[in-house]
Every structure is written in structure tokens, then in C-alpha cells.
Amino acid sequence: MSGSGTGGRPGTAAERAHTAFPGPVHGNSRGCDPDALSARAGSAIWGGPVRPARKASPVRLTVTTWNINSVRLRIDSVLRFLKENRPDVLCLQETKCPNELFPLKAFAGSGYEHVVFSGQKGYNGVAILSRFPLLSPEMMGFCERPDARHISAVLGREAGPAAGIVLHDFYVPAGGDVPDRDVNPKFAHKLDFLAELRAWGGRRVAGPAILVGDLNVAPLEHDVWSHKQLxxxxxxxxxxxxxxxxxxxxxxWIDAARHLTPEPEKIYTWWSYRSPNWELANKGRRLDHAWVSPDLAGTVRAVTVSRETRGWERPSDHVPVTLALEL
Structure with missing residues (x-):
């Protein structure tokens, strides 16, 4: 299920810290059959063991999610963001990079030696970069497709109070342009993916867990520039x-952004490339999310949208969203 992206045992400490998923999809998915999955899904799949209350001085944990739209094409932007913001964990989506070409050395040089990733050439792709060791990496497959759309890992003991937190990184299908499953297979795939994700998740999230990613849905009225028009x-x-x-x-799951910033305040994380002046038009959508398990809700201190990155050279149409917890 896991191993080096290039085969064999890597020679450096930085290379040994990563886990790639180069083969076919692994996991308990059985295609788009929510009923079959529901019978097997349990709440423990989402989270780690419940931790006892801590009385020590609180420690801040920051987790960023970013659909980078090609990690190799925008490696300079990622490294710049890491240098300027120093999140403890960075979860990437749409890396569009086969495992053997993932830029491990560049990230190790920036202090992120612990990496798990699952890639495809030109499509999809997810990765978790961390300043702390990552344990028990897993990848789930959905809808009988070998798509790299999920990866998870557990923060190791070096993360201190954050040790044991399970991180889930998702890239939900975009769904094409026509919202009709009968005429648009991409939209049907998206709805099936969400249905299977619901069944896979089970009834309740248990233990400390964080779910982030490009979920490609703006769920609330004020998550888009015009509810009626969209x-x-x-x-x-x-x-x-x-x-x-x-x-x-x-x-x-607790929607961390809306937990701190309820409607009607607008929140956007994506602005289309099609807009000639994205900043002036400001026709955004909140497609990128950070959710926490109920036991972590009281630790959420901030959710920051790094809008400035949309104005960088050759930007992604998504911007980083950073979750800050005080544990």
C-alpha cells in the first residue's frame, strides 16, 4: 500500500520521511455503492483515539489547504508561501504530478521533510507536507476509479499536544459545466463521489481529526458572490x-470557517481564470474547506484566507486557507 515513489529504500533522511502511493487505488471502496459501504463504515474511520484533557500551556497548530493546480508549475509560489507563513502542515490538491517527479528535495530544503502523497500525471493528486512525522498514511479510492483524490495521515508524537490528530486531505471532482447527471457524466461522478464519501464516513467522527481540501462545493448562500445567479x-x-x-x-464535522465567521459575511477561496479582472469583479466562491471533529471545535482560533496569492505570478485560481488551533 505504501512505499517509495521511485522504488527501493531511499538514501537520505528526507527521502525516507516520505510515503508515495504509486500503484492502483487501495482502500475499502467498492465503487459507487453507498449501501455496501454504509454497512461497513464506522465512526472510527475518521478520527484517532480520544485524547485526555491537557493542562499544559497551549500550543498552536496551523494546517493549510491549497489547490495548487500543478505543484511543479507553481513550486516557487508554494515555497514562497511556506517561507512567509510557516504552517505546520500543508495539504495540497491537484498536484498533477506523478510520484517519481514530486519535488521532495525542494520541500525538505524548506523544512518540510515529512511528506505523504498520491499523484497522477496531469490530473488530480494530493499531498500532505509536515514539519512533524506523519504516521499511518492511507489512501481511499472512490467510484472504482484510480484517481488520487484522498490521502490521510496521523501526526506523530513530535507534534506534542497535536499528536494523534488524523489529517484527511480531499480533492472532490469539479463536476463539469452542466448540472444534470443524465447528460453530464462528470456531474454524475461528482454526486456519486459525495454519496460514497457520506457512506464511507459512517455516522459520527470519533477522536481528534481534521478534514481539509478542495471540496468543490460552495455550500452556503454567502459562500458565493450571488446565490440567486449561481x-x-x-x-x-x-x-x-x-x-x-x-x-x-x-x-x-464542524465547518471551522463558519464556526468563527457566520453568515452573512462573505468568504471566498476561488476566483475564476475567466474573469478579466478577478479582484475588481470579486466574483468568488468558497470551494476550499477546513473541518474539525467536535472535540477540536473549542480549539479553533483562526481561519485565514490568503487572498494575496491570487495576485502572484502564474497563480492558482484557488488560494490557501489556513486553520489555526490552540491545543
Missing amino acids: LDVVSHTPAETEALETLRGEAG
Whole structure:
């Protein structure tokens, strides 16, 4: 299930710290069969062991999620962000990079020697970069496709009070342009993916866990620039928003951004490349999310949207979202 991206045992400490998933999809997925998955899913799949209360001085943990839209193409932007912001963990989506070409040395040189990733050439791809060791990496497959859309790992004991927290990194299918599953296979795939994710997650999240990623859904009215105009636009249709909010609510996940900043305040994390002046038009959507398990809700101190990166050279259309916990 895991191993080096290039085969054999790597020679350096930085190389030994990473785990790649080069082969076919592993996990308990059985295609788009939510009923079959529901019978096997349990709450423990989401989280680690419940931790006792701590009385020591609080420690801050920061976890950033960013759909980078090609990690090799935008490696300079990623390294710049890491240098300027120094998150403890960076979760990437849409890396579009085969495992053997993942830029491990560049990240190790920036202090992120612990990396797990699952890649594909030109498509999809997810990765978790950490300043702390990552344990028990896993990748789940959905809808009988060999797509690199999920990876998870557990923070090691070197993370101090954060040790034992399970990190999930997701890249949900975009869904194409037409919000009709009968005529658009991409939209059907997206809805099936969300249904399978709901079944896989089980009833309730247990233990300390964080779920981040590009979920490609703006679930709430004020997560888009115009609720009325986008009701029939993929990413904000009732079918998608209800699916995402249902799976989040059933599992008990807390939407960290809205936990701190309720509606009607607008929050955007994505601005289309198609807009000639994205900043002036400001027609954004909140597609990138950070959720925490209920036991971590009281530790959430900030959710920061790094809007400035959208104006960098050759930017991703998504911007980093950073979750800060005080443990």
C-alpha cells in the first residue's frame, strides 16, 4: 500500500520521511455503492483515539489547504508561501504530478521533510507536507476509479499536544459545466463521489481529526458572490450543497470557517481564470474547506484566507486557507 515513489529504500533522511502511493487505488471502496459501504463504515474511520484533557500551556497548530493546480508549475509560489507563513502542515490538491517527479528535495530544503502523497500525471493528486512525522498514511479510492483524490495521515508524537490528530486531505471532482447527471457524466461522478464519501464516513467522527481540501462545493448562500445567479451553476446547485452539508452534519464535522465567521459575511477561496479582472469583479466562491471533529471545535482560533496569492505570478485560481488551533 505504501512505499517509495521511485522504488527501493531511499538514501537520505528526507527521502525516507516520505510515503508515495504509486500503484492502483487501495482502500475499502467498492465503487459507487453507498449501501455496501454504509454497512461497513464506522465512526472510527475518521478520527484517532480520544485524547485526555491537557493542562499544559497551549500550543498552536496551523494546517493549510491549497489547490495548487500543478505543484511543479507553481513550486516557487508554494515555497514562497511556506517561507512567509510557516504552517505546520500543508495539504495540497491537484498536484498533477506523478510520484517519481514530486519535488521532495525542494520541500525538505524548506523544512518540510515529512511528506505523504498520491499523484497522477496531469490530473488530480494530493499531498500532505509536515514539519512533524506523519504516521499511518492511507489512501481511499472512490467510484472504482484510480484517481488520487484522498490521502490521510496521523501526526506523530513530535507534534506534542497535536499528536494523534488524523489529517484527511480531499480533492472532490469539479463536476463539469452542466448540472444534470443524465447528460453530464462528470456531474454524475461528482454526486456519486459525495454519496460514497457520506457512506464511507459512517455516522459520527470519533477522536481528534481534521478534514481539509478542495471540496468543490460552495455550500452556503454567502459562500458565493450571488446565490440567486449561481443556483444552476455547478458547485452551488441544491444537489451538491445538500449532499455536502448532509455528510458533514451526519458525521458531526464542524465547518471551522463558519464556526468563527457566520453568515452573512462573505468568504471566498476561488476566483475564476475567466474573469478579466478577478479582484475588481470579486466574483468568488468558497470551494476550499477546513473541518474539525467536535472535540477540536473549542480549539479553533483562526481561519485565514490568503487572498494575496491570487495576485502572484502564474497563480492558482484557488488560494490557501489556513486553520489555526490552540491545543
